[in-house]
Amino acid sequence: MAVPVTLVALLHWRGAPVAWSFFISTCFKGSCERVTWMALVAALVFRTLMHDMDIMIIIYLVSLLVYSNSCLVAWPHSETVQRFLQNMSAYFPAELGGEYESVLPERSLLSVHPHGMLAAGYASTIGFNSHFSPRPVLLVNRILREHNALFKLLTDLDGGFATLDGTTLGKLLQSGKNVALLPGGLEEAAVSQFGRERVVLKGKTGFIKRALQAGSRVHPVYVFGENRTYFTFSLPAGTISSWLNRVGMPTVVGYGRFPWVFMPFRTPLRAFVGAPLVLPHIREPTEKELEHWCEEYKNALVKVFDDNKEEAGLDAKTTLEIL
Secondary structure, three states: OOOOHHHHHHHOOOOHHHHHHHHHHHHOOOHHHHHHHHHHHHHHHHHHHHHOOOHHHHHHHHHHHHHHHHOOOOOOOOHHHHHHHHHHHOOOOEEEEEOHHHOOOOOEEEEEEOOOOOOHHHHHHHHOOOOOOOOOEEEEOHHHHHHOHHHHHHHHHHOOEEEOOHHHHHHHHHOOOOEEEOOOHHHHHHOOOOOOOEEOOOOOOHHHHHHHHHOOEEEEEEEEOHHHOOEEEEOOOOHHHHHHHHOOOOOEEEEOOOOOOOOOOOOOEEEEEOOOEEOOOOOOOOHHHHHHHHHHHHHHHHHHHHHHOOOOOOOOOOOOEEO
16 A cells, blocks of 8 residues: 655654644543554554555654653653763853852842754753852743653753743742743744844743742843854744744754754853842732833843953944844
């Protein structure tokens, strides 16, 4: 039996495991997911034996079964994996500057820009930097954190990651933990261009609101060099691309070191931590209060950029694009 070319292309689409995992784990919970997949695989195995169906489809579906089910497992912490990820982050020559010594050991929020294609500076200069003790909890995209089996495995074993959403951020800050996040998210990744200093702040108010509710200190952080880790190509701006970014599907592609184009350029990353914005403790901030502190945050981020751009090797006339 010949397999349609379109079906083969769909099955070998590299995003299929993540898409299937998200779909199945949303529609079915716990053992029901396993039963559903096992029934599907068993039926297709029988069809293969009886009708000479392409065995590669069976192999692929079995792989998807293992892949998606692994997203349901809570893996235990492993110091070995933590050291491995820390060593991996040393791939980039990373340097930390600015007022990082002013970061208190509790209730501090490190807000990192730009996202870039890989968010390399987020991990190398902040996440696995021994200057921060205790290490801040790193918040990452929900689909990546919960529905990408390999990433979930590594982040579970590392033990220092959590899902990026308002509830999680609020609970972590209220409990007194230090937290790091990329407020620009995938929208910021989507507008990333090689050599362009560009961030996205429009509509990014949630992290400031949670920080106000916890009375936290917010440190703007800018990573110079992040936009030189890949040559990137963004899809045209529009409703579809913006929507895809919001639901966790990045609309940016790029290439890195030749001949392994998926490997980023080993460019120096220099992160500068700004002075803290000491936010008041406001249980329910008004729209005016939120707008005021978001503006204060924007000004603080621009100051970090302007104060350190020449030290980072940029021309004094370089300006930060804020979208």
